[in-house]
Amino acid sequence: MLCTWKTSDLQLLLILTVFLVAERISARVEDPISNSTQQMGKNNDSLALSMVGKQNDSKRLAEVNSSQPVRVDTKIVLSCHPIPTSVLVTWEIILRDKPLCTKAYRSDNNVTKEVNCTDKRITWAFRPDQNSSLLIDPVAITHDGYYRCLKATPDGNFHRGYNLQVLVAPEVTLFRSNNGTAVCKAVAGKPAARISWIPEGYCVPKQEIWGNGTVTVWSTCHWADSNVSTVSCSVSHPTGIRNLTIELSQGAPKSDGISMPHVILFIFIILIMLAIVGSIWLLKISGCRKCKLKKIEGTPVEEDEMQPYASYTEKKNPLYDTLKTVKTSQVLQSEVDGTDLHTF
Template sequence: MRARNIGVSAAVGDSSVLICPNKSDVIMVTWKINPKTGGHCTLGYRADLNQTNRTNCTENTSWKSRPDHDPTLQIQPVGRASEGNYTCEMAAREGNFHLTYHLTVLVPPKLTAYCDSRGNPVCKAVAGKPAAQIRWVPESNSSPDWEDHGDGTVTVLSTFTGNGTDVNSTTCFVFHPAMRHNKSIACLPKNFTPYTAIIPGFLGTVIFIALIYWFKFRGDRLCHKSKPPETTPTQSSQDDSMEVEPYTTYVQKENVIYSSVEVNLTVQQNLPRGLLPVT
């Protein structure tokens, strides 16, 4: 019997293809699957009966095509429960072949980046398998913290401490067999408080409103200065004299008539009776 052992890996959600030696005149092929969690599973094929059988295998584990043409096994999609040993046993006219795969399932970590309460950049790779590696540019002097979750996954947390390096231009690089990622993080200075951002904004708003009122007040004053003063209509002395003159003339004429009548009466009273005028 010819036996070989091969180590392979696949990320959660991907597809994994395990090849069994392709020999001519195959009599029988059997896949024996022993996952780390869960029960034993077998897939078999007998050429003399052209028959396949399946025992306790999940739907994501099956033949890639027809086993009489290609005895390759396919796992799609790969899950965390897919990790384990996959052994292909083949009987052919050339002899018996035995091939075992040790499948390792990779779990990409969930990445987060933020600034802590002191204004330091923090990079966190949550529940990765294996543990992720974190590097900083520029280089950080701190050591990462590890948290083992007991199921093979590990969370790694790294805080950037650059001894005075400008934290506004730091980049976090995360290395993992299932991925490679980087995040740029810009944090505010350690002495930054929300008031340092609110006060300049408030002062800017006040100055802006004051300028608006100043320009408005200045514009109103210019308008008042340029507007000609209102004048009330005046009556000319000529019109007054024209209105007064008829009344004065009338009064004078009445006075003349009254005076002449009075004189005539006085003269008549002083004349002798024989000299009175005949009326």
Template sequence: MKIDGKTVCVFVLLTTTKAARTAGIKTVSVTIGNNSVLTCPPNSNVIMVTWKIIPKVGGACALGYRADQNRTGRTSCSDSMNWKFRPDYNPALEIQQVDITHEGKYICEVVTTDGNFDKKYHLTVLVPPRLTLSCDVEGNSVCEAAAGKPAAQISWVPESNSCPERKNHDNGTVTVLSRFTAESTNLTNTTCIMSHLAGNQSKSITCHPSDKNSNNLHIYIPLIFLSIITLLAVVYYFKLHRDRLCHKTKPPETDPVHFPEDDAMEVEPYTTYVQKENTIYCSVSDLTLGQNIPHGLSPAR
């Protein structure tokens, strides 16, 4: 029992100490691009003021003021952070055009003749998402809250049980996408409501059934065109292939075969004609010679 009691006391002491350390931190939310002013504890008889900046990303920096020297100084702080007024009058810190890189812890420490005081801030930068609403290829409403910080909340009118999709970016922003699926085909008008710390927005859209058909046409028309081109290519290929086959099967043109018998057949009629002509010539010659022989002489036998 003693051990249990000591354990409980230690737990309570640690919890109280942690609460005391975090109770003095004030959270300040600023929309990106706006200016922010952080104040110090109001005190008189200020001897020294120091602003300590510890951002989430990057190195720490500091701004200081010494009343005895009436002089200010800074270490590694950008020009976007400076004194809002005169430090001896009001040592407030101004951050111009707040960016995501300014997010972090800011501490003002004041040293006075009455003692030391501090004030702590946790600066949170808000990034409003870019809201878009459109119809997808299936005729459903699609709502997107892009690059918001923190992540936006999306709801529908009428209500929808769709589960949103989240995508985290390297700079700390988040994109949320939600699809509305209508249970009734007669339901066409939907409203997307985006809730965010930087401001709420809403948009409405009407996704007609014709939108779905027209989106499908964007898919079918290229497919039909591609099918026609493929068919023409196949027809041309087979036609070209058939012409080549026909050209290959056509018998080659060759010279007629020459046989020696043909020469004999061509020469033989001429030889017969010459022989006959010679026979006739000889007969005529004999007759002529017979007529020219003197009377009383006969041709030799």
């Protein structure tokens, strides 16, 4: 009985050992599979993230917007997305208080079309089949708005937009008012200009907005310090910076050009030169008149030249006198002969 129990115990231990070994082997086999599955999951996640990133990049490339400032009375060329092959090119122009203007070109049938586009200053810059850029010439204040180019290609749709901002330089003036304050004014600028003073004083800024979008700003300043004799006004604008200076005691503004004393000196020099030239001219005229009078007094006048016909009649002609004498003697002879005949 004891031997039989021992044999059965050994068999049970052997069976348990086999099961334990089999379980350990199966566990070792499953671990690489699960590890590979997790690695594949991580790879898929990174691939998905990279695909999403690429899609976002392509979206950013497809839709490009930029701000484009341009001065009034100039010209500008707005380019479309640089895609060589496109089936359809469309420009959408959104202006203030105007309907949407659309300019389109189809390359498959080489046809252009316009809808609600009445401004002749906005045209294709070149042939649309060669270059799809847009030309604005000349730029006006009314061209402020949004311009978008849409290109349909086999690879997708691409957009490029421009926020066009038309700049108008203001007319800057600086003058002194009656109450002793200085006024700096920037008229009809777009956008509004900014005014600053040197030295700083007690200033009151004001502005006025016009219907065409331009703005007039002015600043009135006074200085409590009586030692301030000269002040400067600086007007900042996207088109440039203007600086003007004025003397509070005289009120004559000075710009970046010629000062007033220089102008007065220049005028004085011109007057002196004119006086010198005029004196020389008068002396020359009076000298010529004196010379002519001397020549006239020194030349004798002959009586025959003054009275040619009278001298001709007074002179004796011998030939004429001889003929007259002959004729007289002949007449007397004929009268004597006639008397004799009557006598006989």
